[in-house]
Each structure stands twice: as C-alpha cells, then as structure tokens.
Amino acid sequence: MNVCNGKLKKRLLDGEILVAAQTNMFQSTAVVEILSEAGYQMITIDLEHSALTIENVSEQVRLARALDIPCMVRVATPDYDNLSRVLDQGADGLYVPRIRSVDEVRSIIRLIHYPPEGERGLAGYGCPLSKYRGWSTKAEQVRVVNENTVLGIQIETKEALDHMEEILALNGIDVAVIGCDDLTAALGIPGETSNPLFIEAVERFISLCQKNHIAPGVPCSTPEAAFEWIRRGMRILWYGLDAGLLWEGASRRINGLREQLSGTEFEKLQK
Secondary structure, eight states: OOOSOSHHHHHHHTTOOEEEEEESSOOSTHHHHHHHHHTOSEEEEESSSOSOOHHHHHHHHHHHHHHTOOEEEEOSSOOHHHHHHHHTTTOSEEEEOSOOOHHHHHHHHHHTSOTTTOOOOOOOSSSGGGTTTOOSOHHHHHHHHHHHOEEEEEEOSHHHHHTHHHHHTSTTOOEEEEOHHHHHHHTTOTTOTTSHHHHHHHHHHHHHHHHTTOEEEEEOOSHHHHHHHHHHTOOEEEEEEHHHHHHHHHHHHHHHHHHHSOHHHHHHHHO
16 A cells, blocks of 8 residues: 655655645545646645645545655644644645744654654554554554654744744754745735845745755745746745636636637627
8 A cells, every 4th residue: 555655755855846736625636636647746735724624635645645646734733633633644744834933843743753753643553544454563654654754844923933943953844835925924024025024034944944954845826936946945836726726727718718809709708
C-alpha cells in the first residue's frame, strides 16, 4: 500500500522546486485527478478556508496516494484531534497556519510524532496510515512514519515575524510558507506585496530557511510572480486553488467568446 513512502521528504531534501495546487471548495476526488493530469507536482488540501470535511480529505488523499502525487493538508488549528485525524488518512504531511511562537511549534512537532520522539497516538489498525490491517510490525510503522512525515508551517503573524529566527531554527520543520495576505495585514499594509516592508521580511525569511535547510514557499498567481519568487529562492509554490482555477478558465472562455462576437450578436446569444 502506497503510504508514507518518504518521496516528498526526499524531494525536499534534494532541493527540488515543487509547484502545488490547492483544493478547498470542490469535494469530488476528480479535482485531484485533474490537477495531477494538468502537471502539478503536489496537492495541498485546505481545511482552514474551506468547504471540505474530513471525509473529503480522506478520499482526496487516497486518490493522491494512488496517483503517487505528493499531498499535504492544511489544518485550521494545531489541536491534537485535527493533526492526528489528518495524518491518519495517509497524507505525506501537514501545514499549520498562523504560527505565533516557538513553544507552539515545539508542541506541534511532539504531537505529530510517535514516541519516543513525540506524543502521537499509535493507530496500528483500521485507518489508511496503518494500512488498515497493520504494518509488518508496529516498530516499522513508528520508524517509517516518524522519519517521513513532513511538517510545514506558515509565517503570517506579527508574532511569528518577531520570533522568526528562533522558530525557523527548530529541528523538525521541513517547509515554511509565507502567508502573504495575513502577513501584509499584520504589517499594516494589507495586500501590498510590493511594499519594501513586506519584501524585506520575506527576504529575511528566505535567508533563514536556507540557513536551516527548510524549503521556503509562497502563494502566487501568475507565471511572472512565480518566476520572480523562484529567482529569490522560493522552492514551494502554491500556484492556484480549485475555485480560482475554475473562475479563471470560465472567465477566459466567456471573454474570448465576447471578443469574437459583436455586442448585438452576443446579446442575442444570451437570450
């Protein structure tokens, strides 16, 4: 059974650039298949700003595993039940948004690892991560899952920015992603991602990630922005979400039709 195979961890350690799409509105597993076929290298399933349930997450993660495309889930809060239920579905790892302190990250690291490294409960049977009937031994499950689970955090609060050096120096973080909207709001410049104050914070973030062997990431929506962030050192790109991609495609289709038709002809077409 393809679960917790370590491929995502290896790709991160090898320094690859990964382009991810996000599911957060469409409950069908078809969206995972479409995004994979389109050429995305990674899926992020969102439970923070989302219409999805844990059942949707389980089905989408299952298809991602079958397609052998890396899949991470963003939880809304780092409570034990949220972290454990998501990881037990067999996702490669998870993202935790709105990080605020070193102690919070330390707690998350403990909660997502089995003893002796952490405090996570060992579901040895019955869930996807346990392969339903169990691994060859419990010791194998503990070792493999502890080694291969990927942790991503988001730097998007003023508190995280103030303590970024200490947070990103912690052992156990694999990916860190800038939350552009929330971070600009926290800096008092909502939406101003070209503001020097924001750019300076992000450049410091990239430098600290590189120093601590963490893959830095950022959301972006255009090829030009993606290229610029890669040039600056970003390695994880959140490059589109399901509803936004549908909106863009639908708008492009209808606007293309408008350009081909005169106003009168288009009005007739609408009737």
